[in-house]
Amino acid sequence: MTSTETPSPESRQPVARPGVLDIAPYVGGESKVAGVNRVIRLASNEGALGPSPKAIEAYKALSGEIHRYPDGGSAALRAALAGRFGLEAERIVCSGGSDELITLLTRAYAGPGDEVLYSQHGFLMYPIAAMGVGATPVTAPETNLTTNVDALLAAVTERTKLVFVANPNNPTGTYLSAAEMARLHAGLPSHVVLVIDAAYAEYVGQHDYEPGIELVRRSTNTVMTRTFSKIYALGGMRVGWAYCPDNIADVLNRLRNPFNVNAAGQAAAVAALEDVEFAEASRAHNDKWLPWTSEGLTRLGLKLTPSVGNFVLAQFPETTGHSADAAWDYLKSRGMLTRKMGSYGLPNALRITIGTGDEMKAVVDALSQFLGKS
Numbered sequence: 586m587t588s589t590e591t592p593s594p595e596s597r598q599p600v601a602r603p604g605v606l607d608i609a610p611y612v613g614g615e616s617k618v619a620g621v622n623r624v625i626r627l628a629s630n631e632g633a634l635g636p637s638p639k640a641i642e643a644y645k646a647l648s649g650e651i652h653r654y655p656d657g658g659s660a661a662l663r664a665a666l667a668g669r670f671g672l673e674a675e676r677i678v679c680s681g682g683s684d685e686l687i688t689l690l691t692r693a694y695a696g697p698g699d700e701v702l703y704s705q706h707g708f709l710m711y712p713i714a715a716m717g718v719g720a721t722p723v724t725a726p727e728t729n730l731t732t733n734v735d736a737l738l739a740a741v742t743e744r745t746k747l748v749f750v751a752n753p754n755n756p757t758g759t760y761l762s763a764a765e766m767a768r769l770h771a772g773l774p775s776h777v778v779l780v781i782d783a784a785y786a787e788y789v790g791q792h793d794y795e796p797g798i799e800l801v802r803r804s805t806n807t808v809m810t811r812t813f814s815k816i817y818a819l820g821g822m823r824v825g826w827a828y829c830p831d832n833i834a835d836v837l838n839r840l841r842n843p844f845n846v847n848a849a850g851q852a853a854a855v856a857a858l859e860d861v862e863f864a865e866a867s868r869a870h871n872d873k874w875l876p877w878t879s880e881g882l883t884r885l886g887l888k889l890t891p892s893v894g895n896f897v898l899a900q901f902p903e904t905t906g907h908s909a910d911a912a913w914d915y916l917k918s919r920g921m922l923t924r925k926m927g928s929y930g931l932p933n934a935l936r937i938t939i940g941t942g943d944e945m946k947a948v949v950d951a952l953s954q955f956l957g958k959s
C-alpha cells in the first residue's frame with residue numbers, strides 16, 4: 586500500500602469477485618396471497634397433478650433414516666434413469682435440481698473473459714451462472730419467440746465456451762426440432778459445450794422433437810439436462826440429472842459436492858420414475874388442458890405462442906387497464922398467481938402454468954372478466 590491514509594472500515598469489507606454484484610438475483614414465482622386461503626399457484630410450472638403418491642410414500646419411508654448420509658453417487662437413481670431411458674448409468678450425473686448443473690457446467694467451462702451464449706428470451710439461470718464466474722452472458726435474437734439457430738451461430742466468437750438452449754424453452758414454450766438442434770451442433774466449434782436444457786421434455790409429443798440423447802451419444806461436447814421439478818412435480822426435493830459424454834461426466838463428478846442430492850430426493854425420484862402410469866396421466870392431463878387453455882385465452886383476444894410445455898405465454902394488449910401487469914394484479918387479487926415476464930424482456934406477457942381443470946377454468950373466467958368479455 587502506498588497510501589498513508591488508514592483504510593476506512595468499509596474499504597476493508599470482503600469484495601466479491603467481478604461480476605457477482607452485477608447479478609440480478611433470481612426471483613421465483615410467488616406462492617402466497619395475503620388473506621386468501623386457497624391460492625391457485627400457476628407461477629412455477631409445477632406439475633398439475635402433484636407428485637406420484639408412490640414418491641410421497643418413498644419420501645415418508647425415509648423419515649427414520651435422516652441421520653444417514655445419502656449415497657453420494659446417486660447409484661439407485663442413475664440405474665433407474667438408465668433403465669427407463671436406455672442410457673449408460675456412468676454417463677448420468679445427478680444434481681440438486683438441474684439449476685445446479687447449469688452452475689456446475691458454467692464453472693467448469695467458463696471464466697473471466699469468456700462468453701456464455703443463449704437465446705434472447707432464454708432461461709434466466711444462464712446469465713446468472715455466467716456472471717457468477719465472471720463470464721459475459723451474450724444473447725442471440727429470436728424469431729417469433731423461437732430460438733434462431735443461425736442467430737446463435739452468428740453470435741459465436743473465439744471467447745464462446747458454452748451455448749445453453751432450453752428445449753422447449755421457458756418462458757416462450759417454443760421448441761427446436763431434432764434437425765435444427767443437430768444443425769446448431771454441427772455449426773459449433775467442437776470445443777464449445779452445447780447444453781440442451783430439456784426440463785419439459787416429458788411433455789413434448791411432437792414427432793420432430795428429440796430431447797438431446799441422440800446428440801449426446803455422438804459427440805464429446807453436448808450435455809442434456811433434465812429435472813424432476815416439472816412433470817414429476819418434485820420441485821421441493823431438488824433433483825435434476827444430466828446425460829453427458831464421458832469427458833463431461835468426469836468433469837462434473839469432480840466439481841459437484843460429494844453429497845449433492847439428498848436422500849429423500851433420491852428415493853422420491855426413483856419412485857416417481859417407476860410410477861410410469863402416473864407420469865402418463867400427468868402428460869395426458871397436459872395434452873388436454875394445454876390446448877384448452879390456449880384456445881380459451883386466444884378467444885379472449887390474447888396472443889399465445891404455440892407452447893409444447895406445461896405453461897402458456899400470453900401476450901396482453903398495451904391498452905391502459907388491459908396490460909399484463911394489470912392482469913397479474915387482477916388475478917392475484919382473486920388468489921391466482923401467474924408469472925410476470927419483464928425480467929425475460931417480455932413486459933406485455935404473463936406465463937401461466939397448466940394447473941388442474943378447475944384452476945384453468947378459473948383463470949380463463951377471471952381473464953374474461955378482466956378483459957370485459959363476460
Ligand SMILES: *Cc1c(COP(=O)(O)O)cnc(C)c1O
Binds near residue numbers: 754755
Ligand atoms: C424449471 C427449469 C429448470 C430448473 O429446474 P430445477 O428445479 O432446478 O431442476 C431448468 N431449466 C428450465 C428451462 C426450467 O424451466
